[in-house]
Amino acid sequence: MKRVVFFLLIILISSCSFFDSKQKRTQELIDEELRHMDWNSVDSYPFFYTCDEAVTKEQQRICFEETLISHFQETLNDFEFTLTDKESETVEVIFVIDTLGKIRVADIYKNELVLNQMPEFDGVITQSLKNLPKLAPALKRGIPVNTKYRIPVQLNTN
Known part of the structure; x- marks a missing residue:
């Protein structure tokens, strides 16, 4: 025992x-x-359901960027922003797309001129992102991941 x-x-x-x-x-x-x-790249970019999921990574990126830029242009053309001191100004919009494909503004970098003359700019950009078409998140090894993007927005006054 x-x-x-x-x-x-x-x-x-x-x-x-x-x-x-x-x-x-x-x-x-x-x-x-x-x-x-490599934590600085993704296997698949976020994509709008209007884009083709089966195309190459580069074509996915192009479709994503073109759709986003075109959406920004349409939204900003509806508003009349006035800058009195300069012909143009660049504002940087930083946004995050989460693992569920939801997009949110992380930060907006603008100078004092834009802040003073266009106080409604942040709200317009935030609302514009909320009105984007449905979006699928970026993938890394088949797993949805958060991604951060920076888009320069050129504001022209003439």
């Missing part, structure tokens, strides 16, 4: 260390893979 208990005890102790080392090795492999992953 003592031998059976001793034998079971040895199996129990060795099996715990077996699982421990297997788990440790798995974590090491994951850590190694994460260190070598």
Whole structure:
């Protein structure tokens, strides 16, 4: 009986260390893979459902950018912004597309001139993004990921 208990005890102790080392090795492999992953690129850009999902990555990017820029142009053409001191001004809009394909403004960089003369600009941009067509998130290794984009918006006064 003592031998059976001793034998079971040895199996129990060795099996715990077996699982421990297997788990440790798995974590090491994951850590190694994460260190070598390019976190600055995606496998598939976010895409509007009006774009073709089966095209190349570059064509997806082009369709995404063209759809977004065209939407911004349509929205901004509906509003009359007035800059009195300059012919043109560039504003940078930074936005995030989350893993569900929802888009939100992260920040808008503009100078004091734009802030003073066009206080409604932020609201127009935010509303414009809310009115975008349905969007699918970017993918990295088949998993939806958050992506951040920066778009320069040129405001012309003439």
